[in-house]
Amino acid sequence: MLTSPSPYLSGLDKTAANHVPLTPLTFLDRAASVWPERPAVVHGPVRRSWVETAGRCRRLGSALARRGVGRGQTVAFLAANTPELFEAHFGVPMMGAVLNAINTRLDPEAIAFILAHGEARILFVDREFGATARRALAILGRPIPVIGIDDPSFEGGELIGDTDYEAFLAEGDAAETLAGPTDEWEPIALNYTSGTTGNPKGVVYHHRGAYLNAVSNALSWELAERPVYLWTLPMFHCNGWCFPWTLAVVAGTSVCLRTVRVETVLDLVRSEGVTHFCGAPIVLNMINNAPAQLREGITGKVKAMVAGAAPPAAVIAGMEAMGWEVTHVYGLTECYGPTVVNVWHDRWNGLDLGQKAAIKARQGVRGPMLEAVMVADPATRLPVPKNGETIGEIFMRGNNLFSGYLKNPTATAEAFEGGWFHTGDLAVWHEDGYVEIKDRSKDIIISGGENISSIEIEDVLYRHPDVMEAAVVARPDEKWGETPCAFVVLKEGATVTEAEIIAFCESQLAGFKVPKSVVFGPLPRTQTGKVQKFVLRATAREL
Incomplete structure (x- = not known):
């Protein structure tokens, strides 16, 4: 028992020198200064270095500020996986605003709800989704500035807006000082759940969580410097599982992809030397069942990170037979994407392909930046036995969990009841601590x-x-x-x-x-x- 105050409790304080808010924006500055000429973004004929990309991001932030967008206000994007949306992950929060990347597959009514609920101050729209956005804006019923994205890779659609993206960037100054967050708890992004009933919930991400999950991605996937990453995963989905920020950590290359078609995917893997991609099991299944001639000429190992429904063991086995390495991860919108990782152990190397695939189909253990995960009785929150049979609910706790649901304190309190995040996913706990999902609670x-x-x-x-x-x-x-x-x-x-x-x-x-x-x-x-x-x-x- 202490009888006097600890000397560590006085005189050792946070200062500007020893305490800086965590934010993934620092990754962009480092990539641009350390590896300025490395390729950051590839999109057809467009090839930009990290220093070029950083300059464009700064101009975007500057232009938003000059248009009157303030700190903590929402900037919405309805865009495909193109350089513009990649730049938005840095340019928007760079001046203190919040990025809302909207699911491009939503109907106008859902988009209008999101624009209203998130109080978007400005909307950027890719011409592919122009007609949908125009109908959504009519439903919204209030004026909002619109900036069109005219991507040459897409023919057709409807370019709407007061000006286009390149002209908007020209309004900004890359040399302008942008403050960024003053507190790492400040919001960096707003994502909406894809609920099956009722209106979607707005999931608020903070700078601290985005920073930590971006680093967690690099650590858990053992990402070496200069990976070539193919955007098969939508950037609107959990901010691309934080991979725009992860790629800045390792100065990797983003190969943009507007539409996921197996011919295009395999062609880009071959022509761009793709080393990594993420996606749902359906993407693996599509590649697994592609004609052999489409895979000709692909000789390097490709690593796939997969989440969503548990990938069937047969699908994983098929990918492994091709020489592609599959890492299974688990997460939700509320935890920035993947926070649980199926970490591989050397003791499993001698197993046959089917046995390996069965193990890889498990969700895994907590990632490097998650504080805790458990499988427990949903009523008592007492952990279930680690016997691989007793079913409980997956609970999480850590810094890479969302702040809460926007304007929904009741749902936020329910999600965090008892000091744990309730996922709603049912699973068993194996003796080695690996979690294996058995179903959503509503799907059992x-x-x-x-x-x-x-x-x-x-x-x-x-x-x-x-x-x-x-x-x-x-x-x-x-x-x-x-x-x-x-x-x-x-x-x-x-x-x-x-x-x-x-x-x-x-x-x-x-x-x-x-x-x-x-x-x-x-x-x-x-x-x-x-x-x-x-x-x-x-x-x-x-x-």
Whole structure:
């Protein structure tokens, strides 16, 4: 017990010399000063160095300030994965404003809601989305300055706005001093959840969390300097999992990509020497099933970071067979993207490909910058046994969690109840501490009192040689309460019957887990590519 004040509690204070707010904006300054000539952005014929990119970002921040955008105010972008949106991740917060990168797949009504709820002061619009933006602005019902982005790589669309992006940049001065954040808790970005019902919630990111998660990406993926990163992941999704800022940390190159098509992806991997990309399992599945001739000439190892629904082991195995290395991560909009990482151990190197893939399908352990993750009883928040069987909810705690939901204190309090962030994802905890998701709480199937993981069944379906995609939901049943219903997309040219799919599942699953019905056809998806299981559940109820 201390009997007198500790000498460390007085005289040792925070000063301008020893305490600077953490912000990822410092990564841009370092990249531009240390590696000024290294390529920062590639987009077709456009190739810009880090010093050129930094200058454009400063002009963007300066122009926004001269247009009257103030600290803490929202700047919205409705744009594809192009250099303009990459620059916005630095230029907007550089003058203290908040970047709101809007999901380009939303309808005008949803975009209007986001513009109103986030109180956007100015909107930048790529010509591809001009018509949608014009309708959204009509619904919004209040005037807002609009800047058009005229990307030469896209023909058509509708260029709207008071001026275009390049002319707007010309209004700014790269030499102008921009203050940046005075407090690392200040907001840097606003992202909206892709909820399936009701209005989306505005997730507020702070500079501290963006800084930490950007560094966490580099550490957890062992990113060497000068990686070549392909933008298969939308920059509007969790700010591209913070990778615009991560690429500044390591002075890497961003290869922009407007539309994810397998031919374009593989061509850029080959021509630009792509070393890394991120995305949902559907991107891996697309590459996995691409014709062999599209992969010709690709000799270097490519690393893929994948999140979303748990990637089926069969998909991971297919990528590994190509010599591509898959890292599975887990996160939500509320935690800046990936915060849980499937860290690989040397002791697994001797396993066969199938065993390796099964381990890689787990979500993993906490990343370098997350303070804690646990699987616990959602009611008591007591950790479940690490036996790989007992299901609980995933909880997180750390500095790379969001500030809260904009203008929604009730939802914020619920999310942080008990001093942990409640993810709503159900998982088991393995003996080695690795987390493995079994389902969203709303997606678990309860049949005859038994909990059935839809993900487990989907993993089996993906092993079928003729199955391209699969999703499983609960279907009401008079006897069992619920039974699994499978929705399947077959590979091109395949002809498989419902009975054959069910028989395949019977050979690999316990009887009560086998789907009792199979529906063939395309899967409905959200704007971020996630399967809309609520739509499938509605379809299953009508069968």
